[in-house]
Amino acid sequence: MSSWNSAAVSGTYSEQIRLFRNDWSRLTPPEIGQWRPTRSVSVIVAAYNCQEKLDLTLASLSHQTYPAELLEVVVVDDGSEPPIELPKIRPANCRLVRTSDHSTGWGSASARHVGAIVSTGEILHWLDSDMVVFPQHIEAQVRWHHVCDEAVTLGYKRFVGNGWSTPEEISEHCAAGTIDTLFRIEDTEPHEYIEKLINDSGQLRQGDHLNFRAHVSATAALPRSLYEAAGGFNTDLRLGEDTEFGYRLAQAGAVFVPEPLAGSWHMGASHMMTKGDALRRYNHPHLADLMPQPRYLRPSANRSWAVPLVTAVVPADGSLELVRTCVDRLLASDQTDLRVKLVANWGEITDHRRKILEDPILDRRLLAATYRSEPRVDMVESAPVSAFPSPYLLQIPSRLGVDVNTVRRLLQVADEWQVGLVRLLPVGAKSPHEALALWRTSAVSRALRVQRPGEPLDRVVTEVAGERWVSGDDFSVVDLTSLPEKALVSPKPRLVQAGRKQGQTVTGNTIPVGGIRSLANATRFVARRYAGGAAREVKRRMHRS
Structure with a gap:
């Protein structure tokens, strides 16, 4: 056990530290053994027909450097035959629960979720039942949660192929501080693709929106509050649940922190090592429905999914013709992984007797009739602040009409620059408030947690993830109110793609906002882009409609 330094500063939260994307460099966790932890930890071990390996795991957990009074271990038996029993060598605060006593589900996701709901720790630490962890394993990870409530x-x-040890030998090596020499390194294998992902991205600090692929529940820890914010494990999944949960953690604004000092031995190869092709074949349809990213999961066919890539929000605040044209242009985009939320007071629509053609809410009734059978349009009473679990929220005024590739190109800007917000000023706009805005859900989630009272959300999103401005002229967005009424019609099966000069990039011109680049600079930039161009844009749109 470590000698705790009572004079050291106790662990405190640092909500005021606003981390930029996944760069955790600003965090300064305490040195192992040189601090006094304050947060309780629940180690959740899902177990199924693995008594021999579980005995080794619990033997190693009985020698953790984290204070015993703050540590509990919850073993969740997921229906083993014969039932799991707690061995003699185990942590002081260790208990056994059975999935069937708390849930009708089964599988690792259900077992871990049961462990989460019956445990008491402020921090949840997942651990597989075939792991032998080094004495500082828990402490090394949990110290990060004492300085950041967003850390995963x-x-x-x-991975150890064979020649496993006994609980007694594990206990002796842990006590002697030699557990890391129990096996020869050359006789074991690393978690290769995970470590490659981590190493190729500066320990995930320079990683992108796909950092969540490093989340593996064999050993990982997070605050309970973040577990709840992300919705917990999906107990309907039987495999791949750690990847899908990692995706939702990313959308909840998590910061993924790899911790090399949290070492362990994994008894036996992973399922992906031995049954990789079969696992991928099984996981693909399940994960594709729930995870819009990585994009290779979803084929190019125009299918609908449980979680869309983009959630577009359109206020139904104009005429039938105007709003319908706006929405139908979105639905005709070449980025078909999109769902629209049409916002209005739909509850005001009743079937009371009225003068049909003089109805004051006639346009709203007609819009409801237009989209009541369209599965990609939801009629909602209020606009959502976040698109969670969708990775992008697109706010578009009903007066704007996108071109066939506008949404796709906005997504390319967001991902090329990894920004939390992309804003597009249309031709003729007089104020930045008239902009079309694409928000990254992960940045919005984090911003909402650190936002101070009265602080504009867009300013916080820019601080935690960055922002870019683009020109509506470059992205072929038209002001529908400038078109004659006869031009307010639904597009043909696909809008004609706007032509580009040779050598012009697909994303057009962008300008960063933040730091020395002010909103005023961005506004002046877009205004210069539009000088003399508004009339040409309207004329071209009228000709093409």
């Missing part, structure tokens, strides 16, 4: 820590492991 990832422990390290090496």
Whole structure:
């Protein structure tokens, strides 16, 4: 056990630290053994027909450096035959629960979720039942959660093929501080693709929106509050649940922190090592429905999914013709992984007797009739602040009409620059408030947690993820109110793609906002782009409609 330094500063939260994307460099966790932890931890071990390996795991957990009074271990038996029993060598605060006593579900996701709801710790630490963890394993990860409530820590492991030890030997090596020499490194294997992902991205600090792929529940820890904010494990999944949960953690604004000091041995190869092709074949349809990213999961066919890539929000605040044209242009985009939320007071629509053609809410009734059978349009009473679990929220005024590739190109800008907000000023706009805005859900989630009272959300999103401005002229967005009424019609099966000069990039011109680049600079930039161009744009749109 470590000698705790009572004079050291106790662990405190640092909500005021606003991390930029996944760069956790500003965090300064305490040195191992040189601090006094304050947060309780629940280690959740899902177990199924694995008594021999579980005995080794619990033997190693009985020698953790984290204070015993703050540590509990919850073993969740997911229907083992014969039932799991707690061995003699185990942590002081260790208990056994059974999935069937708390849930009708089964599988690792259900077992872990049961462990989460019956446990008491402020921090949840997942651990597989075939892991032998080094004495500082828990402490090394949990120290990050004492300085950041957004951290998801990832422990390290090496896979041991055979020649496993006994609980007694594990206990002796842990007590002697030699557990890391129990096996020869050359006889074991790293978690290769995970470590490659981590190493190729500066320990995930320079990683992108796909950092969540490093989340593996064999050993990982996070605050309970973040677990709840992300919705917990999907208990309908039987495999791949750690990847899908990692995706939702990313959308909830998590910061993924790999912790090499949290070492361990994994008894036996992983399922992906031995049954990779079969696992991928099984996981693909399940994960594709729930995860818009990575994009290769979803084929190019125009199918609908449980979680769309883009949630577009359109206020139904204009005429039938105007709003319908706006929405139908969105639906005709070449980015078909999109769902529209049409916002209005739909509850005001009743079937009372009225003068049909003089109805004051006639346009709203006609819009409801237009889209009542369209599965990609939801009629909602209020606009959502976040698109969670969709990765992008697109806010578009009903007076604007997008071109066939506008949404796709906005997504390309967002991902090329990894920004939390992309804003587009249309031709003729007189104020930045008239902009079309594409918000990254992960940045919005984090901003909402650190936002101070009265602080504009867009300013916080820019601080935690960055922002870019683009020109509506470059992105072929038209002001529908400038068109004659006869031009307010639904597009043909696909809008004609706007032509580009040779050498012009697909994303057009962008300008960053933040730091020395002010909103005023961005506004002046877009205004210069539009000088003399508004009339040409309207004329071209009228000709093409």
